[in-house]
Amino acid sequence: MMALLRGELGKALSTRTLLAFLLGGVGFSLLNAALVAVASGTLGSASQKQEALTTLPILLVIWGLVGAAGEYRHRTAAPAALVARRGRATLLLARLTAYGMVGLGLGVVMTGAALALGVPLLRDQQPGPDLDLAQIGSVAGANLAACVLSAIMGAAIGALIRNQIVGVVALLVLNFAVIPLVAGAQEGLANLTPFGASSILSGMTHDTTLSVAAAGAVLAGWTIIVAIGALAGERRRDLA
Numbered sequence: 048m049m050a051l052l053r054g055e056l057g058k059a060l061s062t063r064t065l066l067a068f069l070l071g072g073v074g075f076s077l078l079n080a081a082l083v084a085v086a087s088g089t090l091g092s093a094s095q096k097q098e099a100l101t102t103l104p105i106l107l108v109i110w111g112l113v114g115a116a117g118e119y120r121h122r123t124a125a126p127a128a129l130v131a132r133r134g135r136a137t138l139l140l141a142r143l144t145a146y147g148m149v150g151l152g153l154g155v156v157m158t159g160a161a162l163a164l165g166v167p168l169l170r171d172q173q174p175g176p177d178l179d180l181a182q183i184g185s186v187a188g189a190n191l192a193a194c195v196l197s198a199i200m201g202a203a204i205g206a207l208i209r210n211q212i213v214g215v216v217a218l219l220v221l222n223f224a225v226i227p228l229v230a231g232a233q234e235g236l237a238n239l240t241p242f243g244a245s246s247i248l249s250g251m252t253h254d255t256t257l258s259v260a261a262a263g264a265v266l267a268g269w270t271i272i273v274a275i276g277a278l279a280g281e282r283r284r285d286l287a
Contacts, residue, residue: 056149072156073157079098080099083165091175112214114202147195151194166183189263193263203273226243245266
């Protein structure tokens with residue numbers, strides 16, 4: 048299993064899209080920190096200030112999807128399974144684990160960028176008590192959890208769909224069209240979707256019907272469900 052994991056880590060780290068998603072994630076983190084801390088008016092609560100320290104986990108869902116689906120587009124999934132001489136599900140489990148580990152690394156960089164800019168800006172631009180270490184640590188830890196789960200979920204979705212374009216378009220439509228409509232009709236229901244829970248966990252959405260801990264549990268549950276579906280499907284479908 049360790050050999051499989053090392054191989055999948057090597058592939059995940061060598062994909063051409065990794066740097067692009069990293070730069071995009073860091074760019075969003077910096078832009079979000081500046082806009083929330085400086086241009087959003089007076090922030091009167093800790094949860095409002097914490098919003099300046101958030102990342103964009105959906106980027107890691109898309110990254111995981113593009114990378115995992117690319118294994119089938121470029122016909123590298125079948126050779127990997129043959130070389131590994133292990134079950135397809137075992138190989139996919141190693142791949143999901145690798146994407147989760149790289150997702151953690153991406154999350155550390157993105158969260159670090161948000162903290163490096165957001166904390167000083169909040170201290171200089173916003174009145175009232177500064178965020179303490181516990182509050183900063185809680186939003187940082189929640190963001191890292193969201194990034195790891197999002198990367199794993201994205202890779203599992205990629206293994207299920209096996210088509211990068213279809214997967215990315217479907218995710219964008221769901222996140223920017225369907226979920227807002229659901230939220231407008233029933234906020235509580237939208238919070239129970241992967242995107243709604245991810246937004247709450249990362250701190251982009253606050254003062255909702257779902258706590259951060261509950262949002263983490265919802266996102267973890269969705270990730271497990273999608274991963275189980277991908278592992279089950281991998282046993283039954285042709286890799287070629």
